[in-house]
Amino acid sequence: MEQKLVALSGNEAVAYAFKQAKPHVASAFPITPQTEMMHKYAEFVANGESTTEMILVESEHSAMSAAVGSAAAGARTFTATSSAGFALMWEVVYIAASLRLPICMALVNRALSGNINIHCDHSDSMGGRDAGWIHLFCENAQESYDNAIMAWRIGEHMDVRLPVMVNYDGFIISHTADSLKMLPDDAAYDFIGKYKHNYSLLDVENPVTVGPLDLTDYYFEHKASQLAAYDKVPGIVEKVSAEFGDLTGRHYDLCEEYKMDDAELVMVMLGSSAGTAKDVIDEYREKGVKVGLLKVRMFRPFPNALIAKALAGRKAVAVLDRSASFGGFGGPVFTEVRSAMYGQKVPVNGYIYGLGGRDFDMKQTESVIQNLQKVAAGGQLDDVNLLGIRA
Amino acid sequence: MSFLKNSELHEGGVIKEAGNAHEYKTGDWRTFVPQFIEENCIHCMFCWIYCPDTAIEIDTSGDKPLMKGIVLEHCKGCGICAHECPPAKKGKSALVMIREEK
Numbered sequence: 001m002e003q004k005l006v007a008l009s010g011n012e013a014v015a016y017a018f019k020q021a022k023p024h025v026a027s028a029f030p031i032t033p034q035t036e037m038m039h040k041y042a043e044f045v046a047n048g049e050s051t052t053e054m055i056l057v058e059s060e061h062s063a064m065s066a067a068v069g070s071a072a073a074g075a076r077t078f079t080a081t082s083s084a085g086f087a088l089m090w091e092v093v094y095i096a097a098s099l100r101l102p103i104c105m106a107l108v109n110r111a112l113s114g115n116i117n118i119h120c121d122h123s124d125s126m127g128g129r130d131a132g133w134i135h136l137f138c139e140n141a142q143e144s145y146d147n148a149i150m151a152w153r154i155g156e157h158m159d160v161r162l163p164v165m166v167n168y169d170g171f172i173i174s175h176t177a178d179s180l181k182m183l184p185d186d187a188a189y190d191f192i193g194k195y196k197h198n199y200s201l202l203d204v205e206n207p208v209t210v211g212p213l214d215l216t217d218y219y220f221e222h223k224a225s226q227l228a229a230y231d232k233v234p235g236i237v238e239k240v241s242a243e244f245g246d247l248t249g250r251h252y253d254l255c256e257e258y259k260m261d262d263a264e265l266v267m268v269m270l271g272s273s274a275g276t277a278k279d280v281i282d283e284y285r286e287k288g289v290k291v292g293l294l295k296v297r298m299f300r301p302f303p304n305a306l307i308a309k310a311l312a313g314r315k316a317v318a319v320l321d322r323s324a325s326f327g328g329f330g331g332p333v334f335t336e337v338r339s340a341m342y343g344q345k346v347p348v349n350g351y352i353y354g355l356g357g358r359d360f361d362m363k364q365t366e367s368v369i370q371n372l373q374k375v376a377a378g379g380q381l382d383d384v385n386l387l388g389i390r391a
Numbered sequence: 392m393s394f395l396k397n398s399e400l401h402e403g404g405v406i407k408e409a410g411n412a413h414e415y416k417t418g419d420w421r422t423f424v425p426q427f428i429e430e431n432c433i434h435c436m437f438c439w440i441y442c443p444d445t446a447i448e449i450d451t452s453g454d455k456p457l458m459k460g461i462v463l464e465h466c467k468g469c470g471i472c473a474h475e476c477p478p479a480k481k482g483k484s485a486l487v488m489i490r491e492e493k
Contacts, residue, residue, distance in 0.1 A: 100403035161402060199405055209406035221397035222404040228397075 001247050003181040010141040010173035013180055014080075014106050014166065015040035017148030019050050020188035021104075024075035024195070027055040027066035031085040032118045033170040034108040038080055060085040064092035071101035072210050074200030076152070078103065082170060083110035086124045090131070096163045097132025098226060099211060100198075102155035103163040105133075106148065109271070109322075110170040111356045119357020120170040122270065123323040125299075126332045132226060134164040134233060135300040137270040141178035144168040146250055147297075149183065152192045153240045159232045161198065167299075169272040171357065183248065191247055230301040237298055254303040256295040257310060259285060263292025265372035266311060268337055269320040270296050273353070273360040280365035291369055296333065304340035311341060315376035317348045318368050320387070322360075324352050330384040347375050353387035364388045413445060413465075421468030424491040427460050431478075432485035434458050438472035447472065458485070 008016070015037050018026075028038040044050040055066045063079050070077040081089060086107055096103050107125050111117040125135060134154060138144040147166045155164040168174060183191070199208045214222055234254055245251035258278055260266065267277055274295040284291050294310055296303075311317050319338070321331020329335060334350030341348050351368060354360045364387050375381050401407055434457050439447040446466035448459040461472075468491070476486040 098403065099405070198402060199407065206407070207409045210403070212404070212406055214404060217394060218400075218404075221395070221400060224397040225400055225402070225404075229402075 001183065001187055001249075003183055003248065005179060005181055007177050007179050008141060009036065009175050009177055010144045010168050011037035011108065011175065012040050013141045013145040013178075013182075014148045014168070015044070016182060017145045017188070018078050018104070018106070019044050019052075020149065020183065020185050021076065021152045021192045022050070022189060023052050023078050025053045025055065025067070025070040025077045027057055027063045027070065027077070027079050028081070029057050029060050029063045029085060031060070031082045033110055033174045034080045034082040034085065034106065036174065037106055037108065060088040061092060064089040064096065067103045068092055068096050068099065068101060071096070071103050072099065072201050074197035074202060076156075076195035078105060080106035080108065082108045083112055083124045087112060087127060090128060093128050093131045093133065095211065098222070100161040100226070100229070101163060102152075102161055104148070104151045104155060105163065105165045107165050107167045108170045108174045109167050117356040118170070120172050120272075121322045121355045121357065122167070123355075125165065125167050126323045126325070128165075129300055129332060132162065133300060134162055134237075134298065136164065136166050136298055137296065138166065138168040138173065139272055139274045139295065140180075141173060141176070142180035142250070144173055145180055145182065146244065146248070146252065149188055149192065150240050150244050150252070154233070154237055156195065157236045157240070158196070158198075160229065160236050162229060162233065167271070172272045181248070181250075187247070191244065233301050234298070234303055234306075252297060254298045254306055255310065256297060258293040258295065260292040260294060260310065263290050264315040265289070265291040265369065265376060266294055266314050266317045267291070267320060267368060267372075268294045268296065268307070268311075268317060268333065270299060270333060271322060273320070273322065276360055276362060277365050280362050280369065284369055289369065289373070291372065299333070302336050302340075304336065307337060308340045308344065311337070311346060312344060314346050316372045317341070317346055318351060318372050319348060320351045320353055320368070322354045324355065334384065349375060349381050350384040351387045352384065358388055360388070416464045417444065417467050418464045421466060421491055423468045423470060423488040424463070425461050425466065425468075425470070425473050425486045426489055427458070428483070428485050428487065431480045431483045432458050433477070433479045435477060435479070437475045437477065438486055441471050441475045443469065443471065
């Protein structure tokens with residue numbers, strides 16, 4: 001498939017990807033760094049390049065509520081937000097998943113207040129990690145575009161029917177011009193396909209009740225059905241990604257393994273910092289250090305068995321979190337990976353890095369690799385460490 | 392009533408069967424129960440109109456609808472019917488609330 005090589009910011013790339021899905025409805029409220037994405041989308045609509053009905057709401061709580069209403073009416077729907085905007089959506093974020101509505105959302109990752117900060121970390125998405133959405137994380141503009149195309153196919157698959165969140169790092173990806181390949185509009189839409197709904201509030205011939213009162217007699221059964229839905233997700237994500245790979249030549253898995261074949265030391269992380277880590281890994285590989293990277297693309301549902309297998313038999317593992325879990329045992333990714341590694345004798349240490357957009361630089365990556373070497377040689381290290389902080 | 396298993400529920404907890412409130416028995420919520428005194432009834436249908444549930448049974452086979460009685464499986468004992476029932480026959484109402492004794 002011939003694809004155009006373009007230079008776009010991550011926000012523009014995702015706006016194009018969403019446009020190519022021909023969504024019926026988009027609802028959104030502006031918040032930095034997401035604003036530019038919806039700004040671009042509004043431009044498409046104003047210029048007649050998209051027929052999406054845009055609902056400009058007065059808050060993110062309403063943005064997600066409008067998205068839920070629209071999806072329940074049987075429309076292909078998306079929204080986008082960041083940070084405090086996602087926090088304000090929170091109540092309705094759960095409802096979207098519980099009602100099994102395949103809404104797509106761009107979550108342009110930004111730190112939560114306070115103090116107020118507009119830069120990247122993953123504390124916004126991690127606040128909603130138990131809400132029932134599928135969480136995809138991206139390393140650059142290309143991956144953001146690709147995941148924003150695949151998200152529709154994944155969420156709307158009849159065996160899935162769940163909302164999908166495409167996470168990409170605020171400013172680092174959203175506002176940085178990057179080169180990427182884009183599918184032609186027709187090819188993208190052919191891949192995504194026409195929207196199908198399971199029920200519609202507007203179908204008066206087949207009336208339905210959506211979101212009824214659900215007390216002690218049924219709530220638990222409904223949650224049991226919802227829990228069962230996540231078992232099917234990894235297989236569908238793999239299938240859709242394989243088809244996408246055949247079409248574009250860009251291949252994705254639930255996790256990306258970088259120089260993992262013979263790696264004794266492994267870093268695990270999400271998002272844009274994986275790019276920095278790869279460069280430093282290359283340098284250390286030249287020095288003969290067997291270090292690799294496991295980049296988690298799909299954080300929810302968490303691919304625990306796959307990760308446990310990928311990390312089995314390594315000499316030391318470092319899990320890097322771009323968010324803190326206050327009062328918890330390490331960051332969210334660390335907690336999950338440690339738990340997935342239960343019963344294995346592989347030392348797993350956690351790091352918290354890059355909060356509020358603090359640069360994740362090569363020096364920090366080097367210090368992680370040096371710590372991995374130390375741990376592999378039997379040295380001691382705290383379970384959870386802060387990276388790149390003035391101590 | 393019997394309960395469905397989780398495997399029998401629609402995705403997302405959606406209810407696709409219309410008018411199913413009829414199958415949901417709410418009669419055991421009651422403390423007070425309306426007594427229907429047929430000889431005082433003028434069949435004005437106020438009770439049928441005001442009943443917030445479907446607890447008033449009527450017969451619509453004739454020219455005018457006739458009040459038949461209370462559907463105790465659905466009556467929650469709110470007393471609205473008795474409140475609205477006009478004392479049309481010698482100042483006597485056709486619906487009176489009494490405490491339900493088990």
